[in-house]
Amino acid sequence: MQELANNLLKKEPLDSETVKFEKINTHIYQDSQSASWYVANEIASLIKQKQEQGQNAVLGLATGSTPTKVYDYLVQFYKEGRLSFKNVVTFNLDEYFPMDPDSIHSYVRFMNEHLFDHIDIEPHNVHIPNGNLPKEEIRKYCLDYEEKIKNVGGIDIQILGIGRTGHIGFNEPGSSLHSKTRLVRLDRVTRLDAASDFFGEENVPRRAVTMGVGTIMDAKRIIIMAWGEGKAPIVQQAVEGEIKESVPATFLQHHKKCDFVLDGAASSFLTRIKTPWLVTECDWDEKLIKTASIWLSEKLGKAILKLTNEDYNEYGMGSLIAEVGSAEQINLSVFNQLQRTITGWPGGKPNADDSQRPERAQPHPKTSLIFSPHPDDDVISMGGTLLRLVDQGHNVHVAYQTSGNIAVFDDEVIRFLDFATDVQKDNKELKKKFKEVREFLANKKPGELDSPEVQDFKGLIRKGEALAACRYCGVNEENAHFQNLPFYETGAVRKKPLSDEDVQITYDLLNKLKPHQIFAAGDLSDPHGTHRVCLEVILKAIERLLDEGSDWIRNCYVWLYRGAWQEWDIADMEMAVPIGPKDMNRKINAIFKHQSQKDSAMFPGNDEREFWQRAEQRNKDTANRYNALGMAEYEAMEGFVRYHF
Known part of the structure; x- marks a missing residue:
C-alpha cells in the first residue's frame, strides 16, 4: 500500500507546453491500481469533508471493469475503520432495459457485490435506474430521477468510464450535450463489447436507461477513468480532439472540473507519450x-x-540530429x-555466434515451455514459432492454464453427447446423466451459468481440441499440461482473484521441467482479463524460484507474445520470427483443430473475424511493416518482447 502512495507522491507537475494538445486535465499513473488508489482517496476525502460540515456527499457511480478497483479500495477504507458511508447518497449512471434487478447481469447486483453489500451506506440513499418498469412508465421515472438529484443538491463527484465509441454512461454517438436521463437504444459496438458478459451478443439488451450528457455535465466534479491499450485511441480523441456529438466524451472539454485518470497503456496515444518530441x-x-x-x-x-x-x-527532432551528428548515423x-x-531460430541457432541474436545458441536442444492462457492461445498467437521450435528439435511443452470452458456453445455439448450416447448404448447410468444435461441445456435461460456437469463437458471438449492441435504440431501429448487454474473455474465471465493454489500449480510445473525458455501471453491491456491474471501467476511463481536461489531460473529467458487482439509495436519487439507461406498454412490448420471456436467464437470481442483470420492478418501486417522500414520481405512474422527479471 505504501508503494502506491509513493507512486502518487513522485508525480511532478507538467509545463504547459508538454500538454499543449490536451484540452482536459489528464493524470497518468503507472498502472490501474495506482490510478484507482488516487480516485478512491479523492472520494474518501470528499466524504470526510462533508461529514465534518454535517452534509451529505453525493456520488455519481459507474459500473463495468474500470471502477471495480476504486470500489475495492473504498470497501477497504471502511473495513479498516477509516471511512463511513452514512452520509453518502449515490446515483448510478445507467441500467440495461429490460433488466431484472436480481439478474446476474443487472447493475443493481453489480453495485451490491462490489460496494454496497460491504459498507454502511443507508439503503434509501442508493439510487440505481430501474430497468424493470413497464415502458410507458419510463419517461416519468426518468424525470423523477433527475428531480431526486436536484433535491439533494446535485452530484459532487461523478465517476465515469469511457466506451470504445466514446460513449459516457450509455450516451451513444449522436447524443446531445443537453440530454437528460432517458431510455436509449444501444450502439452495436457497445453491444459487441458487452457480449462476453452476456455469453453472446444476441443476449445483450438493445436498450438502456441512462443519465444524459447534460445530467453528467451538471456534476460539480467529474473523474473519467480508462485502463488499457484498447482505450488509448478513444482517450486521445476525447482529450485532444475536436468537440463533436459523434464522440460524446469530447463534451467533457466544456466542464471546468473534469480530469482524465489513466494508466500508462491508456495514455499511449496522447501526443506527449507517443511522440514527445513534438511537444518538448x-x-x-x-x-x-x-x-x-x-x-x-x-x-x-x-x-x-x-x-x-x-x-x-521538420518533425521536431532537430535536437536529436544535433546530439548524434547526422541522420545517417541514427538510421544505421x-x-x-x-x-x-529477426531470427528464424527462436530457440537459438546452434554453433553460431549468438552475441547479436535474441536467443542463446546453447544449450541445444532447449526445453521450451509455452504457457497458453486459453486452450488455443498457443497456436493463435505463436503457432508459427511453436512449429519452428518443434521442427528444430527442441523439447516443447505447452501448459494450458485454464479450461476455457465458458467459451463453448451449448450445441457443442449436445453434439458430443449424441456421439457418446451412441457409443455407450447399454450404459443406463451414463444415458441418464446425458438426459439430465440435455434437459438442463434445453431449459437454460440466456446468460444462466452452466451446471458443474456442463462445465466439465465443455472443458473436456476444449482439452480434446488442444491435444489435437498438439499432435498436429508435433508436440508429444505427454508434454501437454492442463493446469485448470482455480481462479478461472467460476463458470462465469467474472473470475476469482488469483490464489496461492494457482501459483503453486505453476511453481510445481516450472520446478519439474526447469525450462531454458518460457513463452507467455503478454496481453496486459485489460486489467481484469484472463491473460493478465495468467501472466501474474507465472511471474509470482518465478519470483518464488528466484527468492529460493534456483540457478536454472536465472538462466531462463522469458518471452512475451501478444494474443488474438493486437501485436507488439515494432519499436518494442526484441525477437521477430519470420513465417513462410507453408508454415502460415500449418499455423492456420493448427488453429482449425479448435473446432468449438471455429466459424463463430463465444467471445469475439470487437472483431467479428475468425481467430485464424485475425492471426494471419496481424502476422502479415508485422512483416509488411518490417519490410516498409527497409528489412527483408517476409510472408508473415510473429513478435516477442523479452521479460527481464
Whole structure:
C-alpha cells in the first residue's frame, strides 16, 4: 500500500507546453491500481469533508471493469475503520432495459457485490435506474430521477468510464450535450463489447436507461477513468480532439472540473507519450531514438536508411540530429537494431555466434515451455514459432492454464453427447446423466451459468481440441499440461482473484521441467482479463524460484507474445520470427483443430473475424511493416518482447 502512495507522491507537475494538445486535465499513473488508489482517496476525502460540515456527499457511480478497483479500495477504507458511508447518497449512471434487478447481469447486483453489500451506506440513499418498469412508465421515472438529484443538491463527484465509441454512461454517438436521463437504444459496438458478459451478443439488451450528457455535465466534479491499450485511441480523441456529438466524451472539454485518470497503456496515444518530441525537448536514449525513427519512417513512407537530416528537423527532432551528428548515423544504428531482432531460430541457432541474436545458441536442444492462457492461445498467437521450435528439435511443452470452458456453445455439448450416447448404448447410468444435461441445456435461460456437469463437458471438449492441435504440431501429448487454474473455474465471465493454489500449480510445473525458455501471453491491456491474471501467476511463481536461489531460473529467458487482439509495436519487439507461406498454412490448420471456436467464437470481442483470420492478418501486417522500414520481405512474422527479471 505504501508503494502506491509513493507512486502518487513522485508525480511532478507538467509545463504547459508538454500538454499543449490536451484540452482536459489528464493524470497518468503507472498502472490501474495506482490510478484507482488516487480516485478512491479523492472520494474518501470528499466524504470526510462533508461529514465534518454535517452534509451529505453525493456520488455519481459507474459500473463495468474500470471502477471495480476504486470500489475495492473504498470497501477497504471502511473495513479498516477509516471511512463511513452514512452520509453518502449515490446515483448510478445507467441500467440495461429490460433488466431484472436480481439478474446476474443487472447493475443493481453489480453495485451490491462490489460496494454496497460491504459498507454502511443507508439503503434509501442508493439510487440505481430501474430497468424493470413497464415502458410507458419510463419517461416519468426518468424525470423523477433527475428531480431526486436536484433535491439533494446535485452530484459532487461523478465517476465515469469511457466506451470504445466514446460513449459516457450509455450516451451513444449522436447524443446531445443537453440530454437528460432517458431510455436509449444501444450502439452495436457497445453491444459487441458487452457480449462476453452476456455469453453472446444476441443476449445483450438493445436498450438502456441512462443519465444524459447534460445530467453528467451538471456534476460539480467529474473523474473519467480508462485502463488499457484498447482505450488509448478513444482517450486521445476525447482529450485532444475536436468537440463533436459523434464522440460524446469530447463534451467533457466544456466542464471546468473534469480530469482524465489513466494508466500508462491508456495514455499511449496522447501526443506527449507517443511522440514527445513534438511537444518538448527529449532526453534521447536508445529506446526513444528507435521509437522516433520508426515513427518518422512510417509517417513519411520512407525506409529507415532513406531518412534525412531535414526529415528529422521538420518533425521536431532537430535536437536529436544535433546530439548524434547526422541522420545517417541514427538510421544505421536503428536499422541494425531492427535487423538483429529477426531470427528464424527462436530457440537459438546452434554453433553460431549468438552475441547479436535474441536467443542463446546453447544449450541445444532447449526445453521450451509455452504457457497458453486459453486452450488455443498457443497456436493463435505463436503457432508459427511453436512449429519452428518443434521442427528444430527442441523439447516443447505447452501448459494450458485454464479450461476455457465458458467459451463453448451449448450445441457443442449436445453434439458430443449424441456421439457418446451412441457409443455407450447399454450404459443406463451414463444415458441418464446425458438426459439430465440435455434437459438442463434445453431449459437454460440466456446468460444462466452452466451446471458443474456442463462445465466439465465443455472443458473436456476444449482439452480434446488442444491435444489435437498438439499432435498436429508435433508436440508429444505427454508434454501437454492442463493446469485448470482455480481462479478461472467460476463458470462465469467474472473470475476469482488469483490464489496461492494457482501459483503453486505453476511453481510445481516450472520446478519439474526447469525450462531454458518460457513463452507467455503478454496481453496486459485489460486489467481484469484472463491473460493478465495468467501472466501474474507465472511471474509470482518465478519470483518464488528466484527468492529460493534456483540457478536454472536465472538462466531462463522469458518471452512475451501478444494474443488474438493486437501485436507488439515494432519499436518494442526484441525477437521477430519470420513465417513462410507453408508454415502460415500449418499455423492456420493448427488453429482449425479448435473446432468449438471455429466459424463463430463465444467471445469475439470487437472483431467479428475468425481467430485464424485475425492471426494471419496481424502476422502479415508485422512483416509488411518490417519490410516498409527497409528489412527483408517476409510472408508473415510473429513478435516477442523479452521479460527481464
